[in-house]
Structures are given as C-alpha cells and as structure tokens.
Amino acid sequence: MTSESQSTPFSSLDDYIALPRVEGLTLSPDGVRVVLTVATLTRDRTTYERALWSVCSDGTGVPIRLTRSAKGESGAAFTAAGDVLFVSSRPDAAAEKDTEAAQLWLLPAGGGEARAITRLAGGVSGIAAVAAIAPSLVIAADLLPSATDLESDGVARKERADKKVAAILHESYPVRYWDHDLGPAEPHLLALDLADLQDTVTLPDSDSDRASDGDSDRASDSDTDAPAPYPADLPRPRDLTPTPGRTMDTAGQALTPDGSTLIVARRIAEQRSARYVLVSIDVSTGIQTTLFNEPKVDFESPAVSLDGRLIAFVRSAVSTPHGPADQEIWVADLDGGHPRRLAAEWDRWPTSLVFDAPHGGAPGESNPALIVTADHNGRGPIFRVPLDGGAPEQLTTDDFTYTNVCVDAQTGDLVALRSSWIAPAHPVRISRSGTIITLATPAALTDVPGTITEIETLAEDGTRVRAWLLLPDGASAQHPAPLLLWIHGGPLNSWNAWSWRWSPLLAVARGYAVLLPDPALSTGYGLEFIARGWNAWGAKPYTDLLAITDAAEARPEIDATLTAAMGGSFGGYMANWVAGHTDRFRAIVSHASLWSLDQFAGTTDNSEYWQSIFSPQGMVDNSPHQAVRDIVTPMLVIHGDHDYRVPIGESLRLWSELAEHHATADGSTQHKFLFFPDENHWVLKPQHAVLWYQTVFAFLDQHVHGADWNRPRLLG
The missing domain is CATH 2.120.10.30 (TolB, C-terminal domain)
Known part of the structure; x- marks a missing residue:
C-alpha cells in the first residue's frame, strides 16, 4: 500500500x-x-x-x-x-x-x-585517548599472548597465517562478543609520543646492506626468520598493559591533558562474570594504581577535567533479580581522593559525560560542572550537572537526542550531533544562551513523509506510558491508516533517536502508521519505571504495549482492524510474547528474538549477566516458548547466523516448534523464516537491508491488506 x-x-x-x-x-x-x-x-x-x-x-x-x-x-x-x-x-x-x-x-x-x-x-583497534596539551595519545591494539614485543607478535601472526591456523585456545570466559570470536590476541593499551615522529627521506638498501662478503644469494635460516624491526621513523608504541588477558576490554578511558596519567575502567574477571574497577596508569612507567574497587559494583565511563585535577565516572551496583541498580554520577580528585556523588536525587541514567569549560557558568563566576546526556521522556537532552551538588539543569528542551557532545574550551559552547525520528544525525552548535545553530554537513537533511506526534495513556496500574506516533500523509477519519506497533530492543532503551537500521519512515511512506512506544523497562522515565518490568518481561512491558496500542487505535486516523506488530532483539522477544498471548494482530515480525530463556541465557555471549537479572522462576514464567501452542498469528522470523548476542539457536528452535505445532500435514505453514548466514544481530549490508525491508513489507501487505505474497526477486 x-x-x-x-x-x-x-x-x-x-x-x-x-x-x-x-x-x-x-x-x-x-x-x-x-x-x-x-x-x-x-x-x-x-x-x-x-x-x-x-x-x-x-x-x-x-x-x-x-x-x-x-x-x-x-x-x-x-x-x-x-x-x-x-x-x-x-x-x-x-x-x-x-x-x-x-x-x-x-x-x-x-x-x-x-x-x-x-x-x-x-x-x-582504535584511538583510546588523546592528550589535550601534549603530543601524546593512547591507542588500543590486540597482541598475541605469546608475543614479548611488537616484532615477535608479527612473527607469530605470520606463522599462523602461513599455516592457515584459526584455532583458539580459551582459558577463561567469555569466548565471543556480539559478532566476533575473542582471541587468540588480547586487547592492550599502547602509548604513543608524537614528538618521536620523524619526517625523513628513505633511501633504498645498498648492495652491502643486502649481502655480506659478496654473497647475496645465501641467507641463513636465522636471518630469514628474524623479525623485521619496528620502523625507526615512527614513534614506537609502548605497552601500558602487558599480559592483560581480557582486562583491557575496558568500559572507557581518559587521558590527563598533559598525557601523564591514563584513567581506565578496567575489567576484572570473576569466575564467569566480570566487573569494572577504576585504575590510574602512569604513562611513563606503566605502574597501575587502583582508585575505586568495590564488590558487586561497576565503575565506568571515566572523564578527566580540563585542568587535569578531577575525574568523573559512573558508579552502578550490579543488578539482581530483585531490581535494577541505579547509575550514579561521581567525581573525585585525580588520585581518587575526596569522592562525592552528584545529583543524588536525579534518577536519569547518563549516556555520556564530559567536564564543562571552566567558565561555563555565569560571566565572571567559576561554576564547575559536568555536561551530561541522558534519556529523558522520549528524548535525549543535554544536562549541566554542577559539581557543588546542585540540581541538574536541562540545556536542550527540543525533541532531539544529542550524542558526541564536545565542549569548546575557548567559549564554553557545545558542539554535538543531534537526531530524532524525522531527522538523522546532523551537527549543531549550542551556545551558552541556549541558541542552537545547525552546522554545514555533506549529509544534508532530506524531506520525510508523514507527520510525527506524541501520544500517551495510563497503564493498568495507573502509570503514564508514552510513545511517538508517525502518521502517513492523508491519514484521516475518512482514510484511516493501518497500524504497525514497533517494539524497541534493549530492553533498557528508548525510542528517542534516529536509527539507520530501524527506519519507521519506510513504513510511513508505504501508508502505515507506526507506533514507537516506551513500555516498562524503558529508560528516561526513572528507576521505578524500569523496575516495573524487572524479572517480569512478559508482565507490565506487555500490558503497557497493549494499553498504548489501544490509545493509538482509538484515534480516528487509525484503522484498528488492520494492525501488526514487530520488533528486534528484546523487541523480538516481545513480538514472540505477543504472538503467544493475543490474537489481536494480523501479522508479527520477530527479528533476532529471544525464544527460550533457559537456552538463551547459557548460549549468549554474556550468559552470567542474563542469568543474574532473572530468578529461576522468572526465567520460566517469562519464556515465550511456553505459549507456542497458542500462536495463531502469522509470524515472520528473521535471524543472522553471526549473532552472538542472541544466538541463532533461538530462531532455529522457534522455527522448529512453529512447525511442530502449526504446520499442516504436508509441511506447509503460514509462517516464514528469513535467514542471513553472514549477518549479525543487525542486518548491515545495504542489499541485505533492502531484502529485509522487502520481505517485511511483502509479509505485512499479505496479512494486513490481504495482498498476494510477493517473494523478493533476490531471494531466488
């Protein structure tokens, strides 16, 4: 349509x-x-x-x-x-x-x-941190555990490559992450001094360099196998983290302005789990000093002040089946002294934090603060959190979510990317007065179809639940639009920022209204709102979704008889749960979904976390596979084989059990399974993304509008 x-x-x-x-x-x-x-x-x-x-x-x-x-x-x-x-x-x-x-x-x-x-x-692997006033930086790079230096790492890698060896010996958990295997190389942090970078004219080797005693044709085995020396004209990386294991799978790091000290959220393995402690590394000596280390507490996302005297970080206790832990903002001296919590009464979770410029307050005053982003009421504003313990001040009040926030140390203004569901990420400048200027960009904003509005309702327990509703052009009481309930992943997440992977505007352009709700477990509404769905994913998150769908269907622009539901990751879990507990939807799309929680919890890439947030009974009570016999709605199941967060076994079992309970005698079924052998939790290759949407829209059109099934051509 x-x-x-x-x-x-x-x-x-x-x-x-x-x-x-x-x-x-x-x-x-x-x-x-x-x-x-x-x-x-x-x-x-x-x-x-x-x-x-x-x-x-x-x-x-x-x-x-x-x-x-x-x-x-x-x-x-x-x-x-x-x-x-x-x-x-x-x-x-x-x-x-x-x-x-x-x-x-x-x-x-x-x-x-x-x-x-x-x-x-x-x-x-990446740039870990850069000094603000010194020619030094820290990079992340992987080195083989047998390597004693950079040269021996090269020799060991070449030998594995020459003999086509890909085997990995694991001696600890985990063994893979998201879409790739871990090991055999281990993550290191390496210091670089750009003052050592030389610009020279390189001359070719002379004959005397290539041969000895006139014999250039014979070379000893030892000469052939000798590792090539690291280039003398490049600054030699210095390993700050020898024999790290997986400890440098960090939760963030920051370098002091003079480059002398690196603050790292360092991973500490604990049997099958891990937690993060805050350590200080002297860049000149590599000596590590633990600053903050508490049992069952994570210290993450460190930042260093512009004068190098203070550090800020996020402290959070480990969540248990009894409820989610809060995420607290703390500051301390560079050596860990005088720690104190900021904004103790503020129950928003920081998504980023940087130190404000020294003159970020009123003119002529010194009012130090942190610049913090956080999910908030379906948006992602920028906040200013004073270091003196004052209440956070919201700096942006529009409908956008802000990321990549940088502080202009010269003026105190901010530069960031911002986006919403009708505007992809674009650069802006935010003045101290609150004025926002859109910067030039080679990715100019384009026209979008339809309109966006905000709706809300009261859940069965009286809690406010809100959502974005995108309506196609022409939707009215005379021409109501079919409704697509799109459930977000996470589940600790919010539908508040543009996603290139999930684009509801593609459905809007095809005549669908799209509902983007934030049910229980969503961030940006406080800890109590998250706790409503904790250890009970199939309870209030589900009833919240039905309540906000009721509110959307009650609008005259919506055709309540033509509704479908879809979601990915946790949204896929929720799509599966919906399929087994109601027949109100005409079609359900389940992408990268959790199906059997006991199976999933032991096969995902971080099994201990998932098992720690559910009680044994909660895992039984909230597993969608228990209701497979009650599914009557046509389902499109989608999964990628390189998905290690939600392994392919979830959809394989879902597909098997749909066939077991609902296939006809000849094996035919109303359900479909779209499989990507080389994609991960998301479908990222452009032509695969096209096929994903073609298949989804063909499936929706078939069951929402009664159209003939239109198999995408590239599916053969």
Missing part, C-alpha cells in the same frame, strides 16, 4: 540506502573546526565507505572533504597541535607490503598528505 505523499528518499529502498550518514563528530582544540565521519554507499551499492569532512564550528562555510580512500576512515580525533588522527586500513606507501591491517594515520593541520604513524602486525 503506497501513501499519496510526495516522493521522498523513503519511498524507494534503493534511494534510502544511498542516503549519506553522519556517524561521528570531533572538535578541534581551538574550537574552530569540526570533523565529521560520513558514510556513503559505494558504487557497487554493496557496502559503505567512510570519509572525514571538515566544517566550520560557527555554522558558516561549506563542508570540505579531507580524506579519500577505498578502505575508508573512522575514529577521528584531534591532537593538541590540531592534526587529525584517524584509523584506516588504506595502503601505506612506506610499508614493504600491504597487510590490510588498520593503522593509525595523521593528517597534518598545516596541510599535506596523511601518513601512517603505526605499523602494527595486527593493526590498531
């Missing part, structure tokens, strides 16, 4: 996947430039390539492209001198051969070509 709205990029799946996407933002030390990471569709339309763009931070000018390479760039950061750092697997002309391992690159502020400033055999 196609809406009568004007054509937009959301009317065509091919046009939609071709929209450029802003994925990152960083601000220069002088506050003048913003560098954006922008993803664009490749010419063959099968993947995305990423490039860095520079825009003025005051809203003037036009975007300037900084990088071009087939491999793309990511993880941009500025050095103290204003050079741009990024990670890329583009070829390094100075290397003897292209290993395709991602390295750290530097684009000089004064102009010129970018150059690789690392040459690690296993590559660079």
Whole structure:
C-alpha cells in the first residue's frame, strides 16, 4: 500500500540506502573546526565507505572533504597541535607490503598528505585517548599472548597465517562478543609520543646492506626468520598493559591533558562474570594504581577535567533479580581522593559525560560542572550537572537526542550531533544562551513523509506510558491508516533517536502508521519505571504495549482492524510474547528474538549477566516458548547466523516448534523464516537491508491488506 505523499528518499529502498550518514563528530582544540565521519554507499551499492569532512564550528562555510580512500576512515580525533588522527586500513606507501591491517594515520593541520604513524602486525583497534596539551595519545591494539614485543607478535601472526591456523585456545570466559570470536590476541593499551615522529627521506638498501662478503644469494635460516624491526621513523608504541588477558576490554578511558596519567575502567574477571574497577596508569612507567574497587559494583565511563585535577565516572551496583541498580554520577580528585556523588536525587541514567569549560557558568563566576546526556521522556537532552551538588539543569528542551557532545574550551559552547525520528544525525552548535545553530554537513537533511506526534495513556496500574506516533500523509477519519506497533530492543532503551537500521519512515511512506512506544523497562522515565518490568518481561512491558496500542487505535486516523506488530532483539522477544498471548494482530515480525530463556541465557555471549537479572522462576514464567501452542498469528522470523548476542539457536528452535505445532500435514505453514548466514544481530549490508525491508513489507501487505505474497526477486 503506497501513501499519496510526495516522493521522498523513503519511498524507494534503493534511494534510502544511498542516503549519506553522519556517524561521528570531533572538535578541534581551538574550537574552530569540526570533523565529521560520513558514510556513503559505494558504487557497487554493496557496502559503505567512510570519509572525514571538515566544517566550520560557527555554522558558516561549506563542508570540505579531507580524506579519500577505498578502505575508508573512522575514529577521528584531534591532537593538541590540531592534526587529525584517524584509523584506516588504506595502503601505506612506506610499508614493504600491504597487510590490510588498520593503522593509525595523521593528517597534518598545516596541510599535506596523511601518513601512517603505526605499523602494527595486527593493526590498531582504535584511538583510546588523546592528550589535550601534549603530543601524546593512547591507542588500543590486540597482541598475541605469546608475543614479548611488537616484532615477535608479527612473527607469530605470520606463522599462523602461513599455516592457515584459526584455532583458539580459551582459558577463561567469555569466548565471543556480539559478532566476533575473542582471541587468540588480547586487547592492550599502547602509548604513543608524537614528538618521536620523524619526517625523513628513505633511501633504498645498498648492495652491502643486502649481502655480506659478496654473497647475496645465501641467507641463513636465522636471518630469514628474524623479525623485521619496528620502523625507526615512527614513534614506537609502548605497552601500558602487558599480559592483560581480557582486562583491557575496558568500559572507557581518559587521558590527563598533559598525557601523564591514563584513567581506565578496567575489567576484572570473576569466575564467569566480570566487573569494572577504576585504575590510574602512569604513562611513563606503566605502574597501575587502583582508585575505586568495590564488590558487586561497576565503575565506568571515566572523564578527566580540563585542568587535569578531577575525574568523573559512573558508579552502578550490579543488578539482581530483585531490581535494577541505579547509575550514579561521581567525581573525585585525580588520585581518587575526596569522592562525592552528584545529583543524588536525579534518577536519569547518563549516556555520556564530559567536564564543562571552566567558565561555563555565569560571566565572571567559576561554576564547575559536568555536561551530561541522558534519556529523558522520549528524548535525549543535554544536562549541566554542577559539581557543588546542585540540581541538574536541562540545556536542550527540543525533541532531539544529542550524542558526541564536545565542549569548546575557548567559549564554553557545545558542539554535538543531534537526531530524532524525522531527522538523522546532523551537527549543531549550542551556545551558552541556549541558541542552537545547525552546522554545514555533506549529509544534508532530506524531506520525510508523514507527520510525527506524541501520544500517551495510563497503564493498568495507573502509570503514564508514552510513545511517538508517525502518521502517513492523508491519514484521516475518512482514510484511516493501518497500524504497525514497533517494539524497541534493549530492553533498557528508548525510542528517542534516529536509527539507520530501524527506519519507521519506510513504513510511513508505504501508508502505515507506526507506533514507537516506551513500555516498562524503558529508560528516561526513572528507576521505578524500569523496575516495573524487572524479572517480569512478559508482565507490565506487555500490558503497557497493549494499553498504548489501544490509545493509538482509538484515534480516528487509525484503522484498528488492520494492525501488526514487530520488533528486534528484546523487541523480538516481545513480538514472540505477543504472538503467544493475543490474537489481536494480523501479522508479527520477530527479528533476532529471544525464544527460550533457559537456552538463551547459557548460549549468549554474556550468559552470567542474563542469568543474574532473572530468578529461576522468572526465567520460566517469562519464556515465550511456553505459549507456542497458542500462536495463531502469522509470524515472520528473521535471524543472522553471526549473532552472538542472541544466538541463532533461538530462531532455529522457534522455527522448529512453529512447525511442530502449526504446520499442516504436508509441511506447509503460514509462517516464514528469513535467514542471513553472514549477518549479525543487525542486518548491515545495504542489499541485505533492502531484502529485509522487502520481505517485511511483502509479509505485512499479505496479512494486513490481504495482498498476494510477493517473494523478493533476490531471494531466488
């Protein structure tokens, strides 16, 4: 069913996947430039390539492209001198051969070509932290456990590659994460001093270098096997975390402005689980000092003040089946002294925190604070949390969610990305007066179909439940639209920001109204709202969804006889639960869903967490598979084989049990199973995303509108 709205990029799946996407933002030390990471569709339309763009931070000018390479760039950061750092697997002309391992690159502020400033055999995982006033930084990189230095790591990797060995010996839990196997390499944090970077003219080896005593044809085995020395013209990375195991799977790290001290949320293994403690690492010596360490408590997301004297972090007790733990904001001296909690009465969970500029308060006053983002009432505002214990001040009051927030140390203004369900991420500047200026971007905002409004209702226990409702153009009492209930994942999450993976506008462009509710367990409404669904996923989260669906269906623009439900991850769990407990929906789409909680809890990539938040009885009472015999609604099951968060076994068992209880004698069924052998928890490849939506819309049209089944052509 196609809406009568004007054509937009959301009317065509091919046009939609071709929209450029802003994925990152960083601000220069002088506050003048913003560098954006922008993803664009490749010419063959099968993947995305990423490039860095520079825009003025005051809203003037036009975007300037900084990088071009087939491999793309990511993880941009500025050095103290204003050079741009990024990670890329583009070829390094100075290397003897292209290993395709991602390295750290530097684009000089004064102009010129970018150059690789690392040459690690296993590559660079990312930029961990950069000093604000010193030429030093810390990178994350994986090294094999047998390696004693960078050179021996290269030798060991080459031997494994030459002999095509992929086996991994595990000696601790976990063994995989999200979509990839862990090991055999272990995560390290390596310090780099950019003062050691040299610019030299490299001469080819002379004959005397290549041969000894006139014999250039014979080389001893020891010479052949000798590891190549790390390049002398590059700053040699210094390992701050030798023999780390998995301890440097960190929960964040921050470097003091002078580069002397690294604060790390370090992982400590505990049998099958883990928790995070806060440690200080002396960059010159590598000596680690534990600052905060409490049983059954996590310390995460450290930040360092602009003067290097204070640290801020998030402290949270480990949740249990009895209820969720709060996430608290704390500050302390750099050495861990004088710790104190901020905003103790504020029950919003921080999603990011940075220190405000010293002059961030009223003119002429020193009013130090943190700049914090948090989910709040279906949005993601920016807050200012005073260090003196005062109440948080909400700085943005619009319908957007803000991420990648940077503080301009020169003016105290903020630069960030913001998005909503009708506007993808785009850069803005927020002045101290609250004025917001939209910055230039190569990914210009486009027209979108339909309208968005906010609705709410009271749940059965009297709690307010709210949602975003997107309506297609032309929806009215005379021409009511079919309703698609779209349930978010998490479950500790909120429908408050743009997602390229989940785009309700694609359904709106096809005439569907889309309901995006925040039921019990959603963030942004306080700890008590989360606790309503704790250890009881099938209880109030379910009744909240039905109550807000009732409210949407009562509107004259909605056709209450034509409704469907869908969701992914926890939303997929909820879709399965809905399927087994009501017949009110005409179709249900279940993506990457939890089906049997006892099975899932032992096979997911972090089994201890999931088993710790459910009681044994709660896991039984809230498992969707218990109601498989009661399912009457047609279901589209979708899963990727590389999904380690919700392993494929969940959907395999769901599909098997649907067939066991509901297939006809000849094996036919009203249900369908869309399987992606090479996708993970999400479906990320552009053409696979097109197939995902084609299949979903064909399935919905079949069962909501009674259309003939239209099998997507590329499914064979």
